[in-house]
Amino acid sequence: MSWIKVCAASDVPKNTCHKVWVEGISVLVVNYGEGFRVMPPICPHMEEPLEESGVVANCVLTCTKHLWAWDLRTLEMDGSETEKPLKTYDVKEENGDVYAFIEGEIVYEFDDEDDMDDDSFFTNA
Amino acid sequence: MKIKLETKSGVFTYTGDCSEPILFSGLSAGLSLPYECATGTCGSCRARVMDGSVEMAWPEAPGAAKLKRDKGDVLMCQARANSDCVLRVPANVTQATDLSAAPKWRVARIAAARQLTADVIHFDLTLSSPMTFKAGQFAVVETPDVLGGRAYSMVNYVEGTNELSFVVKRKPGGGFSEWLFANELVGKELKIFGPLGAATFGPEDQKDFIGIAGGSGIAGIMSILERATLTEHFRKHKGYIFFGVRTLADGFYVKELADYVDKAQGALEVTLALSDEAPASPTHPEFPQVRLDGGFVHEAAKRAMEGRYGDNAMGYVAGPPPMVDGALRLLLTEARLPPQSIRYDKFA
Ligand SMILES: Cc1cc2nc3c(=O)[nH]c(=O)nc-3n(C[C@H](O)[C@H](O)[C@H](O)COP(=O)(O)OP(=O)(O)OC[C@H]3O[C@@H](n4cnc5c(N)ncnc54)[C@H](O)[C@@H]3O)c2cc1C
Ligand code: FES
Ligand code: FES
Numbered sequence: 001m002s003w004i005k006v007c008a009a010s011d012v013p014k015n016t017c018h019k020v021w022v023e024g025i026s027v028l029v030v031n032y033g034e035g036f037r038v039m040p041p042i043c044p045h046m047e048e049p050l051e052e053s054g055v056v057a058n059c060v061l062t063c064t065k066h067l068w069a070w071d072l073r074t075l076e077m078d079g080s081e082t083e084k085p086l087k088t089y090d091v092k093e094e095n096g097d098v099y100a101f102i103e104g105e106i107v108y109e110f111d112d113e114d115d116m117d118d119d120s121f122f123t124n125a
Numbered sequence: 126m127k128i129k130l131e132t133k134s135g136v137f138t139y140t141g142d143c144s145e146p147i148l149f150s151g152l153s154a155g156l157s158l159p160y161e162c163a164t165g166t167c168g169s170c171r172a173r174v175m176d177g178s179v180e181m182a183w184p185e186a187p188g189a190a191k192l193k194r195d196k197g198d199v200l201m202c203q204a205r206a207n208s209d210c211v212l213r214v215p216a217n218v219t220q221a222t223d224l225s226a227a228p229k230w231r232v233a234r235i236a237a238a239r240q241l242t243a244d245v246i247h248f249d250l251t252l253s254s255p256m257t258f259k260a261g262q263f264a265v266v267e268t269p270d271v272l273g274g275r276a277y278s279m280v281n282y283v284e285g286t287n288e289l290s291f292v293v294k295r296k297p298g299g300g301f302s303e304w305l306f307a308n309e310l311v312g313k314e315l316k317i318f319g320p321l322g323a324a325t326f327g328p329e330d331q332k333d334f335i336g337i338a339g340g341s342g343i344a345g346i347m348s349i350l351e352r353a354t355l356t357e358h359f360r361k362h363k364g365y366i367f368f369g370v371r372t373l374a375d376g377f378y379v380k381e382l383a384d385y386v387d388k389a390q391g392a393l394e395v396t397l398a399l400s401d402e403a404p405a406s407p408t409h410p411e412f413p414q415v416r417l418d419g420g421f422v423h424e425a426a427k428r429a430m431e432g433r434y435g436d437n438a439m440g441y442v443a444g445p446p447p448m449v450d451g452a453l454r455l456l457l458t459e460a461r462l463p464p465q466s467i468r469y470d471k472f473a
Binding site: 015046047053066068079080081083 | 463469
């Protein structure tokens with residue numbers, strides 16, 4: 001796969017998010033006012049559906065379940081609670097459409113989290 | 126029992142008791158373990174058992190729904206160690222050196238109880254030893270008559286005290302709340318573990334205070350208002366409280382709230398939002414210091430605060446989870462508060 005059209009930019013108004021299906025993968029498109037981000041539709045914390053629990057304001061995406069937050073300009077973690085980075089697809093806007101570079105579904109590893117199964121971080125922490 | 130916790134920020138070992146949840150023994154040992162409800166509903170205290178025998182006291186806990194049981198995942202707030210054990214905790218954990226304020230078990234006796242409305246009861250406890258807590262914190266209370274502990278926020282605020290007050294809303298069919306309504310309470314002995322929770326507000330927060338509560342969610346706000354009044358917070362900062370109940374008759378602590386409004390000399394505004402009836406007047410018939418509005422509490426807050434959010438406010442939300450989510454959304458989008466300026470307790 002490669003650059004895939006996800007939706008029209010006008011489908012997702014400023015400071016909102018929308019879940020769409022592209023080629024059998026569901027993604028969340030977020031318009032943060034200064035641009036778009038395309039990501040897996042769930043919160044990296046406890047798998048909450050971000051289309052419902054996600055709030056976009058001041059270019060920051062916050063999940064209302066436990067206030068994990070990410071700055072959508074830089075993708076840095078925001079807020080005092082956030083412990084995991086947000087994963088996103090590369091994104092570009094062309095002729096009023098939003099495209100994402102999708103080579104396969106991005107998933108969070110909730111099950112065999114590296115912090116759960118990797119022995120190294122305990123010893124060198 | 127030797128309990129070893131492997132965390133993202135290092136390995137900690139302490140001696141715990143098989144009779145209490147690993148979360149509680151770890152917190153008593155000064156470890157900053159992750160938790161939110163401390164009573165099995167939220168799933169925040171997940172850990173993985175790597176070695177030893179650990180038992181979940183309440184296997185059906187709603188917070189356990191997403192656990193990978195086959196991998197040995199448990200909720201630390203429900204897990205009891207039956208042998209020496211090793212657990213992995215997927216969080217950054219620190220070890221406090223001063224254990225004087227660490228939460229611990231105490232014995233408590235109900236000193237007084239009074240019903241405030243058809244389904245709300247207030248009670249006072251006398252503790253076996255004084256407890257120092259922050260305004261907004263909660264404790265887990267247990268009676269031998271009901272299985273499991275329940276989380277309740279302290280209503281009062283006194284520094285280092287053995288008198289704690291609580292307010293509980295009756296939940297039809299609920300174990301502990303129905304027990305409170307069905308029994309002669311004075312003299313009953315309870316076990317209490319605390320203080321717990323990070324949804325606090327104190328003099329270190331030199332900010333305006335926006336508090337939004339649904340029903341018994343007002344508990345922590347009462348404690349915060351007491352502390353703020355003692356420290357003359359409202360000489361320098363403003364306060365806005367929105368308290369949601371169904372009808373005027375369901376309102377409680379209205380006199381106490383009116384007294385705080387008087388003491389704040391114009392810097393504190395309190396609104397009682399009635400979801401199930403239109404208010405007959407713009408202010409409370411008995412306490413005109415308290416405003417009335419209709420609709421859901423976060424909608425009342427939205428109407429009242431439009432254009433009035435300062436740029437240095439702290440938001441505090443407590444109550445049933447759907448109400449808390451609505452209020453958090455408001456504080457993020459309308460008040461444009463950064464997430465680190467918002468604290469909340471979900472009463473699930
Ligand atoms: C941080 C926090 C603060 C809270 N503060 C207040 C407050 O100030 N006032 C108020 O009215 N409510 C408060 N609550 C809600 C309160 O803890 C109870 O959920 C509520 O009173 C209903 O309890 P119940 O026993 O009547 O209902 P139940 O349905 O019997 O129990 C409700 C809760 O009790 C626990 N529980 C039930 N069965 C078991 C079991 N077998 N083993 C272990 N645990 C079990 C679970 O946490 C469950 O969700 C708070 C909740 C939280 C998380
Ligand atoms: S699930 Fe999103 S912050 Fe916890
Ligand atoms: S803290 Fe254990 S489930 Fe909420």
